[in-house]
Amino acid sequence: MDRRIFLKLLASSVITTPILTACGGGSNRGPASSGGDDVVPGTQTTPGAFVHGVASGDPLSDRVILWAHLSPEESDLSEAVVRCQLSDDPSFSNLLIDELLATGPERDFTVKYDAAGLLADKHYWYRFIAGETVSTVGRTRTLPAAGESADRLRFAVCSCSSYPHGYFSVYRMMANRSDLDFIMHLGDYIYEYEQDGYGDHADRLLDPAHEIIVLDDYRRRYALYRKDPDLQAAHAIHPFINVWDDHESADNSWKDGASNHNDGEGEWPARKAQAIQAYFEWIPIRPPTLDQTSIYRSFEYGDLASFMMLDTRLEGREEQLAIPIDPSRAQPRDLLGQTQKDWFKNKLATAQGQWKFVGQQVMFAQLQILELERLLPAEFPTSQFSPLIAINMDQWDGYAVEREEILNFIEDEAIDNVVVLTGDIHTSWANEVYKSSTLISNLTTEPLAAEFVTPSITSPGFPDGAAELAAALLPVVNPHMKYIELKTKGFILMDVTAERTQAEYYYAEDISTADMIGVESDTVKTVAVYDGSSRMTLDTPISTPRS
Template identity: 40%
Template sequence: MTHTAPTRRTVVTAAAAAAAVLPMAAATTARAADGPAFHHGVASGDPLPDGVLLWTRVTPTPAAVPGSGEGPDTEVTWEVARDAEFRTVVASGSVTASAASDHTVKADVRGLEADTAYHYRFAAGGAQSPAGRTRTAPATGAAPAGLRLGVVSCSNYEAGHFAAYRHLAARRDLHAVLHLGDYLYEYATGSYPADPVRPHRPAHEIVTLADYRVRHGHYRTDPDLRALHAAHPVIAIWDDHETANDAWREGAQNHTPGEEGDWAARRSAAVRAYFEWMPVRPAVEGTTYRRLRFGTLADLHLLDLRSFRDQQAGIGNGAVDDPARTLTGAAQLDWLTSGLSASDTRWHLIGNSVMISPVAFGSVPAYLLGPIGECLGLPAGGLAVFTDQWDGYTADRDRLLGHLHERRVTNTVFLTGDIHMHWANDVPLRAATYPLSPSVATEFVVTSVTSDNVDDLLGVPPHTLSGVAETAIKAANRHVRWLDMDSHGYAVLDVTPERARMDYYVLSDRADPAATSTLARSYQTLDGTQRVTRA
């Protein structure tokens, strides 16, 4: 596996990125005006040593748009080749697209070679899809020299353009892209943010199955999102906005039963549309927690922190420490801890949708607490703990971190999204006595692709007022090594046997479709240390 050191500044224009992905994002072939078409691109995901999951959507007739429930059953063929010209096809098959699945189709292809790049495409009724490129995982017992993952989170269509996806699509050194949740947002146009950069569809808040399908379909009209899916396999988990803001087991902050119906019905619709439109295998029915392996170098434990959690605690009532309350659910926590103990890989990566590192706010000025709280999904009335994060469920966190410490599980790295900020943290066993208390893991948090962060909410230039809060938070939390509360962007995780490094990239302007990308910082954790240092 190749490894190239990132440059301090990478400037990729829209034209250059388009040229880089052209073989995978080419237009559909000529077809009859009323015949099938592939308007939503192609995708792959969840790579295994012998296979990968392929996805597309066919529009069989012009009326059969996402969420319409219209259109005939349509046979869709697929093929996988070693070369971009499809001269050497190694696997092929067919699947039927129907209105029952919104004319989305998946092919779980097996029998491929490990750690190998492949090209794939679909066809139906004389129309051919764009071609995509994917890659299988290393063999289970192989010892790869490295693993490189793009890492993204929180992509609100109305808040800006998906330039982060364009930059990742243009890279050829990635093995996959990890999406840590909030792939889409459920709000009505103009709700968040109040002044959209571009409107999404439908214009109203999505509640029904048809609504969620339309919103997924509209996101897939974005050329940068289509390019990302065509260029790399995507490994995705969900957070809350795939259903509704601050979701929990039996409801959500952004769900009003009297006006928006039964929560179980809304959640069922959102989950069904998600699995229709995303290249994801549900390991447990209706959830996204599952595990992938990359030889003996790393395993990737992917969490679902919305389906089983208790309702978020009120601030200041002590409920965050109630041992009966759970974030993960007992079964998922047992699955995670047993998997960590049994693993024989060098690194244990955990795809984690909400931050696990504890944070106290120290002397953060009052005028900054509101915008910070909004990024964190907290009530406006106060800011004691991150109640939507692991800070609101301390018993589960204590069980997990205690397990890492007692079983001497080393090299655990949490990869986290959700809070629209870049962070690099040690994860202490007991934060109050850190650094006397040991660090049992590390955490790399990626900022949002587009969703509002502190400077957006304050309406000020980036890296002005937020600097006060960043200094106060680091002073009150010695395990926080770095944070950036204002930038939008993405990250690249680079893992070798010796270290796991996170390269943090920031965009010049989320509202600019041709935004440039700059490497802001790099942090790493060395083998066996459980500590973050600047790289």
């Protein structure tokens, strides 16, 4: 199929055009209520026609994406109409938007509406209506206008939710924090594996039970996840900013394939296109256009923060190297692709925000285990790269020349306050970022950026014993790594002021039982970087919630 025709079909299948404008512009484990002055989004039972809850995402200063899924009573229904309402009060006494939206099987009965004409830095409430059924109520928030004064920003960072590995306690923990501006999800929102292919919690069965490969499979897997009340609660109370990682398509994916795409599973371009279509249907992300086909995009939070969201998976990545000492590692290899890399550099150089946040999928800092300078091939340029053996070629370590190019650009352009936010590896890290991670450079040079890596929602880390040992040994050859925790599930709360950016690592007490849903561990780790320097300070005071 012609690329532009495919994109036009994709865009039309994931954004809903209004067909009528009605007016201008206990355990508490249910998603939200359907109305009333005492509505608390994320706390009540979901009506039957909207069993997958509601969601919002991609907030800007004047608009936000609103999302719902309709479960029609008739399985062969070809079209349905859903009303979308938005108000500036939770009782909906002052409707600002009241739109009739058409949906159908071509978009899996999802509805997605780009609610424009909103005021900056303001909470809004929204709901959907089908016939006499009213959805749960969602709450969302717009961002401060670019360049306008903003004193403080608080947002959560999370990734990696494997359904069979346990309950989504971490989503509930984020839902319980009412003062977050948004949740940043860095990918692996779903996993493609078959039942017992990756985790086997007896009470968390997959649908479908086989590995998901075609469009209907991906849709069913998203539908399963979105029935989870704790994930629904997080979506109902906070807007999301999402990017995909590999498991939204297949494990260790790159632009032309994936390690988990095997013979007998069809052509990769078809699987990739269907995975992307389901993602745009089910995730509250602004849809692609004919001019911009990717998920890399930017956000501005007043004058305080600029956000650059990258795609290190499907946009431009070349296939991963098989071994760390492959001489090809010293050659230019694409992780971002030239177009995205040019866009990224331009955004870094022109960012209006005091802090420059880079939301992306795989670890940016070097993760290495052993100095083997004398054993490396003669053609390996040890003068340019640290003579250490990297652990994971799926990370930026496998694309070292491109990382060096980005860091050279940051240094040459004197760009400060760069903070990289990372998911993917199910564990907690706080890294100072250097062009070389040798001990000498850490003692004599300033880091060029800071990196905070979020633990997973449920996906497994290291087992007991091995986690503690590895966390103790890795900093010996990776002295730029200032905090490592390798087994506990949780998220990072980023608290940002003009003075500093602080990462607070919050952990779930237990994800193995529903009795512990939303219960936090007493263990909290804080790491801060201060304006003008990426040197990390550990164990700073926990920030108080914003009033």
